[in-house]
Amino acid sequence: MDHDERSLHASSFGAAAAAYAEHRPxxxxAAVRWALGSAPGPRVLDLCAGTGKLTAVLVAMGAEVVSVEPDPAMPAELRSAxxxxxxxQGSAESIPLPDGSVDAVVAGNAMHWFDMAVAGPEIARVLAPGGVLAGPWNVLDDEVDWVEGLAEISxxxxxxxxxxxAAWRAETARMHLPKxxxxxxxxxxxxGFAHGQLRTADSLVATLATRAGMIVMPEAEREHALGRIRSYLASRPETAEGEFTLPMRTSVLRVRRL
Known part of the structure; x- marks a missing residue:
């Protein structure tokens, strides 16, 4: 994905903010606790916080949270949640916080959008010495047979x-932070931590429709792709009727500021 395409995908979520808030896991x-495990204190920046999926967990755990989000359409959902x-409003490359003002920076399903050559030093700037940068990603558990099939058809x-x-491990291995x-x-x-989301076939299709690649896709092409997914889910006994648990993993990358 080139720079322009990555920027288009990264800035697409505001168009589906309400659906993102409703359907994303x-x-x-346990994953967030591990992510923060080396942090020296409770002050946490939720960077590119979106609709507040991770923010809500941090608050429930007693952290002192501040959020930063580049897309102006997303914070309304966060404030509601x-x-x-x-x-x-800000970005990983331009964080509107003072030097050393937080003990941890977390970014849920977001670090792959960062320009690390710029974001790495900027994140290090706002972190206190010994602070932690952590990125949790919710990924599908494709060791489950029907989930593997879903990944192939989607x-x-x-x-x-x-x-x-496995794809997450390969992708995050290419993220470079200042050493x-x-x-x-x-x-x-x-x-990695076991996770799951209660879904129906319709709500799983709605979840996948909030992916950046689907949001920016031409409408006819998107409907064709979603129709293919609906047909697959209807063909599987695990997902054809009623509610089911979508098997997931929360995979976490963590580094400490020296």
């Missing part, structure tokens, strides 16, 4: 290059 407290959280627009555990100069980051750590 939350994050397990998590009233009282301070929310600023195409990259709906289930992309970070949306299964020279000052400030810099230590070696990355990874962990």
């Amino acid at each position: 939350d994050y397990t407290q 998590v009233p009282g959280v301070r929310a600023f 195409g990259n627009a709906a289930i992309g290059p970070r949306d299964t555990p 020279t100069g000052a400030p810099r980051f230590g070696s990355p750590e990874q962990a």
Whole structure:
């Protein structure tokens, strides 16, 4: 994906903010607890916070949270879901916070959109010494047979290059954070946590429709792709009728500011 295409995808979510808030999964407290495990204090920046899926978990865990989001359409959903959280417009490359003002920076399903050459030093700037940068991603557990089939039938627009555990590990291995100069980051750590989301065939299709690749797709092409997914779900006994649990993993990348 070239720079212009990545920018188009990264800025697409506001067009589906309400659907994103309704259908995207939350994050397990176990995953978020591990993400923050090395943080020296409770002040947390939820960076590119979107509609507040991760923000709500952080608040429930007792963190002092401030959010930053570049898309002006998303914070209205966040404020509705998590009233009282301070929310600023900004980006990973331009964070409107003072130096050393937070103990952890977390970014849920978002770090792959960052220009790390710029965002890495900017994140390090707002982190206190010893602070943690962590990215949790919700990915599909394709070790489950019907989920593997779903990934194959959906195409990259709906289930992309970070949306299964093995693909996530390969993609995050290519993320580069400053390891020279000052400030810099230590070696990355990874962990995975079981997760699941209660869905129906219709709500799973609605969830996949909030993926960036689907949002930017021409309407006729998008409807064809979603129709293919609907047909597959109707053909599987696990998903054809009623509610089911979508098997997922929350995969977490964590690094410490030195």
